[in-house]
Amino acid sequence: MTTRISTLSNGLQVVTDQIDTVETAAVGLWVNAGARHETAEVAGVSHFLEHMAFKGTANRSARDIAESIESVGGYLNAYTSRENTCYYARLLSHDVPLAVDLLSDILQFSTFKEEELEKERQVILQEIGESLDNPDDLVFDHLQQTAFPAQALGASILGTPDSVTQMTRPHLKTYQEQHYSASRMVLAATGKVHHDAIVAMAEERFQHLPRHTPIKTEKARFEGGYHQLHRPLEQVHFMMGFEGLPLGHPRYYSLSVLAALLGGGMSSRLFQEVREKKGLAYSIYSFTSAFSDSGLLGFYVGTSEQHFAPALETMTQELKKVSDTLTIKEICRVKAQLKASLMIALESTTTRCEQLAQQMITYGRPLSPSEIIDRIEAVELDDIKDLGQSLFASPPAISTVGPVFQMPTYDEVCQMLGQTIPQHNAASA
Incomplete structure (x- = not known):
């Protein structure tokens, strides 16, 4: 792999990873604009804008866009996250110019x-409705x-049904003009690609991007609390999250090891105790969500109402004792698991492309696979002990969906964790 970086005259960054052992390529444009950059009035505008990108341009109809990529056997898609929006293509390497043009x-x-x-608008409203019917999403x-x-x-x-219903063309145009500037974008390409050729194409094709000073974002404030939503379901869906670490934090990989150790796979502590030994749940896992200045370390369990109390008790006990045991x-074992997962994921040009872009946004440079492995290897037992003790002593955020009539209170959950929390945010529906 040969990784190179260039910055165009308008400030757009281009990063490529040339892999000559494949015949395909992934090309994507990452915009540092997502749900976090919206106001309440236009909640969902980033996602709406992403949808509209495929509905026609001054040069192509929506059908033309679809036929252009599919006529060469390629794939064009996009997604929106809380901090970024990505538009990307997968196709044969000799069709990379088409991807850049599209x-x-x-x-x-x-x-x-x-x-x-x-x-x-109607499609997105249906998407929201589908999400509201899905307890995992809720x-x-x-x-x-x-x-x-x-x-x-x-x-x-x-967004919300109200904000999407009231969204207008001027809302989309204004948001795009404010946030889709060259300095907030990274063009990434991986696979059988040629850096200089992509830079030349991008310099010509992206010359109409606006140039703005990046807009400052309100600093994240993790507060925690308790949200209960009653639904007549077969299972209780329970999530508990603690303030995690932002992308780029020196202890980010220590957090990754801690999360995997507790709930990352069949050999993890929570899976073994809750499912394998006690048969209290089918699904139980941990996850991390990392943002530019904050994050979440979360845990999920889905189980029947009668098994929920012992499942929660087992979960909290495992969190309490992890630093001491x-x-x-x-x-x-967990380090080996993370390193193998990384290398397997990098077999995909699309995954590598996404990783490069995210690293450029976070660090201002790409990290080589060996550098990431070194960071995982550098994690020590005391790092994880200290991290576990500090995280699990802080007030959690809790969300429950399902038959919630017999749920423990927020204070009771905190007591299970060995905490005393005198005040909290609570909401029920």
Whole structure:
């Protein structure tokens, strides 16, 4: 792999990773603009804008866009996260110029025709409705809202039915003009690609991007609290999150090891205790969400109402004792697991492309696989002990969806963790 970086005359960064052993390529444009950068009035505008990018430009109709990429056997898609929006293509390496051309077209010359906007509005409203019917989506969204209340970072990426219903073409245009500037973008390409050729194409194709000073974002404030949503379901869906670490934090990989040790796979402590030994749940896992200035370390369990209390008790006991019972052997196993997962993931040009772009946004440079492995290897037992003690002593955010009539109170959960929390945010629905 040969990684190179260039900055265009307008400030757009281009990063490539040339892999000559493959015949394909992944090309994507990452915009540092997501749900976190929205106001309440236009909640969901980042996601709406992403949808509209494929609905026609000054040069191509929506059908032309689809046929252009599919006629060469390629794939074009996009997604929105809390801090970024990505537009990307996967295709054969000799068709990379088409990918750059399509991305530049939809990012600079989308027309946002009213009739297309109205159709896509209905699609997004259906997407919101589907999410509201999905307890897995609900419990996670409410956890995020509870962790970061009254902040754009805690709001739904999809927006609300009201905000999407009231979204207008001027809202989309204004948001795009304010946030889709060259200095907030990274063009990444991996696979059988040639850096100089992509830079030359990008210099020509992306010359119409606006140039703005980056807009400052409100600093994240993790607060925690308790949100309960009653639904007549078969299972209780429970999530508990603690303030994690931002991307780029020196202890980020220590947190990754801790999360994997507790709930990352069948050999993890929570899986072994809750599912394998006691049969209390089918699904139990940990996860991390990392943002530019904060993060979440979360845990999920889904189980029947009658098994929920012992499952929660087992979960909290495992969190309480983890710092006192860690072993070198256990940490070595988890490190090996993380390193292998990294290398397996990098077999995908799309994954490598996404990783490069995220690293450019976070660190200002790409990290080589060997550098990431070194950072994982550098994690020591005492690092994880200290991290576990500090994280699990802080007030959590809790979200529950399902038959919640017999749920413990927030204070009771905190007491299970060995905490005393005199005040908290609580909400029920």
